[in-house]
Amino acid sequence: MLFNSIDFAVFLPVVFLVYWFLTNTSLKLQNAFLLLASYVFYGWWDWRFLSLIVFSSLVDFAIGRGLTRELSPKKRKTLLWLSVFTNLGLLGFFKYYNFFLSNFKAAFTVFGYEIAGDSLNIILPVGISFYTFQTLSYTIDVYKRKLEPTKDLIGFLAFVSFFPQLVAGPIERASNLLPQFYKPRHFDYKKAVDGLRQMLWGLFKKMVIADNCANFANQTFGGISDYNGSALVLGAIFFTIQIYADFSGYSDIAIGTARLFGFNLMKNFSYPYFSRNIPEAWRKWHISLTTWFRDYLYLPLALKHRKSTTKLAFITVLQFLVIGFWHGANWTFIVWGAIHATYMLPFVLFRKEMVQYTGLVAEGKIMPSVKEMLQMMKVFSLTGFSMIFFRAESISHAWAYLNGIFSPSLLAMPNLAGGKKALGIILMVMVFFLVEWLYRKDKHSLETLGLNWKRRYRWALYGFLGILLFYFGGARQDFIYFDF
Structure with a gap:
């Protein structure tokens, strides 16, 4: 269901x-x-x-x-x-x-040997x-x-x-x-109402942001040869946004639904694309999974070998390969995990501070500094590159996608089908991230947004989001992580 x-x-x-x-x-x-x-x-x-x-x-x-x-x-x-x-x-x-x-x-x-064995359905x-x-x-x-x-x-x-x-x-x-x-x-009325707000925001993420981004991501990944390099870059960006909005949207709905019944579930996403380096991004992405592997795989091994940089590096690689393989029975996920292991290795090999950034980015400020903006763009770019392998159906598919990007057409105008609609989705995504940025200190973006407004304005906001769900919700699609 x-x-x-x-x-x-x-x-x-x-x-x-x-x-x-x-x-x-x-x-x-x-x-x-x-x-x-x-x-x-x-x-x-x-x-x-x-x-x-x-x-x-x-x-x-x-x-x-x-x-x-x-x-x-x-x-x-x-x-x-x-x-x-x-x-x-x-x-x-x-x-x-x-x-x-x-x-x-x-x-x-x-090695020249044929092994019998049929795959099972x-x-x-x-x-x-x-x-x-x-x-x-x-x-x-x-x-x-x-x-x-x-x-x-x-x-x-x-x-x-x-x-x-x-x-x-x-x-x-x-x-x-x-x-x-x-x-x-x-029954706690305030908790239940907050749960409903979180569910509404999760549905908005999924139906308006993720499902519309999916339309364009599916175009480019489904027909690489039909699009130029710049369009393929946009497709990768759309998928990078889609998977975040899709999975964090699911988590918001799940957490909000649990609150309706008096339960408190752990936070699963903490605005990972507002991170200043890869370790911070991983502390904010799929938190329940990453902390599971940290506590039950990484730490038990790392504590035994904390004096050996080489062994810590091996354990780090192992952890990310297992995380990748957890996502699915495909070499693309293993490569995705290996890419992130590569991102993390400099922090291990050079004993760099893994928890350098623990506070809120640009805390107390409306705008980030130029340095923080460049750091977040770097994290998003590195994540987007890895997501090409996550989305691809095979290694050859991912390689063909990368070859399509790094071609002379990279500097041409994107030839994405439905360009005007794509522009509209980009504008909607920008507003979405603006709201998340302004309320990044909250557990979810509707936690405090509008709470101090007059009731009619607050309900107008909720009604507006409901209208967006109805009129701009993309074609209904399963949640991505149902496949994992």
Whole structure:
């Protein structure tokens, strides 16, 4: 079920009313209803894959209980690895089986051997990369004794399948979200209204900005030979904007929806294109994923080898290759990860300050300095270059796109189809980024925008955004991260 669909527009009010008016007498009843609603939400796509999320949840619940009773370090580690292999095994089969098979066969073909083996027609379950990592975080934290294992099966199942963030995050930590299922929840009008504002802004990002940018990005990536170099540059820029507006828009809708039900999800984006270097951009992009890999992969290895610059560099490269591979079974994602590893290596090799910029860019100022503007343009350009590989269907496709850019036609006027509409979208994108810039200190851009206005002006703003959704929303498209 898509957030930008009629189905969800009917589903959400029904769930909201039942949740607050019919099940509010009992916390267990609320959790049970949320579990049911979440399974309906997920099963709306394909009921068959409900068995996977149920199985994964039951495995980690049982292992969590086993870790409580088990005192032997060896047996505790065995239980941990059972969880890791079960979850990653399911993820590996559904997401990477055909990738490994085809590359394995290709490797032997190079040496003159033909390996038999047919690819399988495997459907990738929506959200498996997200809920797999969410359940793994629970088991790992219980193993490390950072979290007390739960005895409430219904609450745990609801935590894993919580529908606002089930299929594309944020990837919540059990230490943050799970306890919220065990505390009484009461309707908070201000929290709910703020959630609605965040949902509205997320829908605007997705339907008006991302989906319209997608039209032009799809043109250039789908027909490289039809466009000159400058048009291909615009296409890459459109996709760089699209993926941010698409995924951060999803996160805004997810976080806002959760607030309607009394839950606080972690912030997943913090205006990453207003960053002054690549490390800062990564701290602000897909925060739930990057912090997951930081805490469960990078830090455990880096702390053991912090005195060796060479080993830290290797660990950094490994981390970004894994992050790239997490996104999909394609060499393009691995190359995308390798590019960002290359961006990060100078900070590791020369022991440069990774957290040089922690405060708000141009804090207390309306305009950034010339230096800050150039830094942000550099970060956006480096990100845009890497996104060519992220968007391309294959390495050869990305290479053809780059060859098209770096041609004599790069200096010509863009021959993008629908030039006038493209200009309109560019103007709308500029306004979008201006609003985000002015309210970059807030959790989302509608958090304080208009709050001090008279009611009629505030509602006029919301109505205007609604009109933009209706009249300028692009052709409805799935959220990009549904594929991951």
